[in-house]
Amino acid sequence: MKMKQAAALLTAICVSLTMCLSDSGMDLRVSASLSSEKNELDSKKDQIEAELDQIEADLQATKDNIAQEEQYQASLTQKIQLNQEKLSVLEQEMSALSDELAEKEQQLTEKEAELSDKEAEIADTYETYKQRMRAMYMAGEVSVLEMLFEADSFADFLTNIEIMKAVSAHDADLVDSLEQQKSDLKNAQAQLEQTKEDLEAQQAAIAVSQQEINETNQQLQADYQESKTATQDLEQERLNFEANKEQRLKEAEEIDNEIQKLLAQIAAENSQNQNQGGSGIITEQGFLWPLPGFSNVNSPYGWRWNNSDFHTGVDLGGSGVYGANIVAAKSGVVVSPMTHWSYGNNVVINHGDGYVTLYAHCSQVLVSPGQTVNQGDVIALVGATGNVTGPHLHFEVYYNGVRQDPAAFISYS
Ligand SMILES: [Zn+2]
Structure with a gap:
């Protein structure tokens, strides 16, 4: 994964940590506690550094x-x-x-x-x-x-x-x-x-x-x-x-070590989320559930509202979904455009085997056109951009340019 993406991913995780606390999957809950633990350590470290400044002044x-x-x-x-x-x-x-x-x-x-x-x-x-x-x-x-x-x-x-x-x-x-x-x-x-x-x-x-x-x-x-x-x-x-200075430096070092450990844990979790798609699984067709931690299908593919509207994909979400990670259902190359009047901020991935997937209404897109992504990579965050009434992931699957029912390709469990 490219550096820019990695940075964006971190931001994405931070956002999702705060947004998905209430009903998200187990992995994300753990991340939230790690994140708050890290915040606590950061503020402890800040405090120790302020104390060190004071000690240094007294010492001088x-x-x-x-x-x-x-x-x-x-x-x-x-x-x-x-x-x-x-x-x-x-x-x-x-x-x-x-x-x-x-x-x-x-x-x-x-x-x-x-x-x-x-x-x-x-x-x-x-x-x-x-x-x-x-x-x-x-x-x-x-x-x-x-x-x-x-x-x-x-x-x-x-x-x-x-x-x-x-x-x-x-x-x-x-x-x-x-x-x-x-x-x-x-x-x-x-x-x-x-x-x-x-x-x-x-x-x-x-x-x-x-x-x-x-x-x-x-x-x-x-x-x-x-x-x-x-x-x-x-x-x-x-x-x-x-002695006081020595002690504080030691404490700062210990906190640094703890922060490093936490960062490693967070990184490990993130990579697990990417590779395994959170709570989703890879289906026989080789697709991964694109919204780790959220198993709800709010609106299925097909005719709805007394056949007044044909839903071209599936809407995935749940309480607290805003800002959650959206991952690539399959490996492929990102295609432009990235914004649309109805889809809002969106990502389209060409998987190269006749399949194309689309991820719509994102709050943030974390990849660029032409970029190669692996299955499970975080590509965007759930949002409510475009023609929507609330935050969710609108997910579509195309085969040789024809829309399919995504439910046939993905599975949460
Ligand atoms: Zn939809």
């Missing part, structure tokens, strides 16, 4: 949120790293200050020792000075006279006195000089103490900076942790959406 939004959080985390990490670099610099400054402080401490200790030495030296010198002074005093009481007698001359005597005075003066100068040195040492010590205090103040300032940076970093770490937790939640959400 979640992914965007995750990307934002990750960007935020990267900026936090950068800030934390910068602060850590600052801390590292401060650590180095701290360490340098500590070294300097240790050095000053060492110098102070040294100064302390020097001072101690100086004080001892001063004490010694002062002792010596005192002894000399005492000796000179005693010489003043006793020996000045002796020095006078022992001196070779007065001049010599004066010289002796001067020497003694000079010695004591030298001692006094020495003590003064040592006192001065001690005072210098004290000053140096005070300066060192001051430097040390400055260094300690610098260290304290650095410690404050360190404390501040550490606090900032703690806040940044907390923010980072919070963002991480948010990301984990989002990640879980994403996984849920993915």
